[in-house]
Amino acid sequence: MTERLSAREMVALLADDFREIPYPERQSKPDGPLAWQGYDASRARAAERTGEQESVVCGAARVEGTRAVLIAFEFGFLGGSLGERTGDRLEAAYTYAREHRLPVVPLVATGGSRMQEGMLALTQLQCVARQSALTRAAGLPQIAVLRDPTTGGGWATLGAGADVVLALAGAQVGFAGSRVRPADADPAAYTAEAQVAAGAADAVVRPRELRETLGRWLRLLARPSGGSGDLPADGRTPDAAPAPVPAPLGATDLPATGWDAVRRARSPERPRARAYLDAYFTHRAAVSGDRCGGTDPGMLCGFGEHGGRTVAYAAQTGTATRPAGYRTATRLIRLADRLGIPVLTLVDTPGAANDAEAERQGVGAAIADLFTAVASARTPITSLLIGEGGSGGALALAAPGRTYATPDSYFSVIAPELAAAILKRAPREVEPTADQLRIRPQDLVELGVITPPGESG
Known part of the structure; x- marks a missing residue:
């Protein structure tokens, strides 16, 4: 007590x-x-x-x-x-x-x-x-x-x-x-x-x-x-500029093949979300929990100071995202939107958790709600793909038209191994399948999925 x-x-x-x-x-x-x-x-x-x-x-x-x-x-x-x-x-x-x-x-x-x-x-x-x-x-x-x-x-x-x-x-x-x-x-x-x-x-x-x-x-x-302690009459920022894109912390050269992109993104040496958050924010404070009985350490959410401004963040850490993680990110984005605070999301997951417990906890509904929160947000959202982008479980956290990618990342409709298995291809066909999926950062820019570096989106 x-x-x-x-x-x-x-x-x-x-x-x-x-x-x-x-x-x-x-x-x-x-x-x-x-x-x-x-x-x-x-x-x-x-x-x-x-x-x-x-x-x-x-x-x-x-x-x-x-x-x-x-x-x-x-x-x-x-x-x-x-x-x-x-x-x-x-x-x-x-x-x-x-x-x-x-x-x-x-x-x-x-x-x-x-x-x-x-x-x-x-x-x-x-x-x-x-x-x-x-x-x-x-x-x-x-x-x-x-x-x-x-x-x-x-x-x-x-x-x-x-x-x-x-x-x-x-x-x-x-x-x-x-x-x-x-x-x-x-x-x-x-x-x-x-x-x-x-x-x-x-x-x-x-x-x-x-x-x-x-x-x-x-x-x-x-x-x-603006520092006076009194919030503006409509509760939103006078200048709704998007959060700046974080600088890449890992590889600087682009991957030669699709499988090379996968290996880089899965490397244990690649910088993860905490390293990006530490480099980006002067200081930050975390929110935790989905208010429905769950937490997910694989989704880091909160608010921090960057360049004298408050920026909200929701960052995947490279693990399969649990339903509570999606719900916490949704809560964070809706709060930031209501307060007029720009949002930064860091995308890095092999995909949504797909075990039986995740299904019982409503993973599909949680992902759907996050898609809706991102799509309906009035405050600007900036997204950076920093590792694996595994299917809809990753896409839910990505902002349409304002998603960027580091050189040591990939985004795919499905993991190359699973694509080969569904297509009944031999294990040796996994690497060529990765090329066919066109998952490298430069492929994603060419396809219009990723915003080119230097563009505002």
Whole structure:
């Protein structure tokens, strides 16, 4: 379990110049809307103990120089539960963020909806969801920090619904709180670490590293503002220039034959995605997980700084791409498109995973959704083929009209070995088949599949 800081201690840990947002006044009935005996007394004790009048404190502040709206939960006030007044404050915070073009940072620590207000408390989740959706439609990023504990509707809206989800190490995180889980439930499943492993959160962060990490994320996702900290009115970049094409890091001469192209692309000595990302970005921050229960280490996704601009990236690492990898890339591209951030994709896979588990996890639907995300993106996507381009599993990540290739790569409708097998050719015919497929970079340029070096596409 991580240390439980109060709402204002959390704000002080992360931000400077914090100023609370004015809250609307609500006339309440004695003991609340349900006339729950003792509710007013409970609220009074909570107020005396914490110094707060509600379970959230909302205000605008600077985090490492970037302005944002912070929503800090006070767990000491009735377990950080959500009631009608909590909903009023949350709505005011989101409205302020949209009016001032600021990102939203929920610092969540809650046990769920307030029982003493019944269904009127539970329906606050619908209000929160609407405010989050309006903020998303306005092109403003939401970065959640999961504290201890983050459970119930607060996790299912403010937490899991954010664009980027950071979780404090050791925090209890899960939809079911500790008192309502099955008796035989594994407690390890309800942790920050488990949520990251399951693809529901992006990273586990230690408290002493949180300020720097959150500041980096805010700078990256608010960078379209041109550095002022306020995002433009339509949520998109003033200049939608594509991401520059990375320079090749491996071979510089073109392959002589199709099989030569295959051997180069499959060579363990060839530079892989991490090397390209390290060379391209000054710094970067990763997103992880498909939000459907899966992760794929073979698909690296996130945002980084290149030439003073934020660029999103989705990069295959040379392995067969899993359904979770395609879904994570889709999530990344749609977020970048909504925020007006250009995208770089690095294509390098022998193809989509084709085992039985991949089929059960919906690999076909995941690839289809990625094709749709790339095809419908308004933000420019630049793609570089850096190794193997295996069939549709690779093509799904490639931008039509803006795909380039390094000299140690190939793109093929099917692997030469499989093509020879389907055509009932002898093993010795694999290499000639590779030539027939015309898979070399120079062949792909001639066919119009790959954009020639130096052209904008």
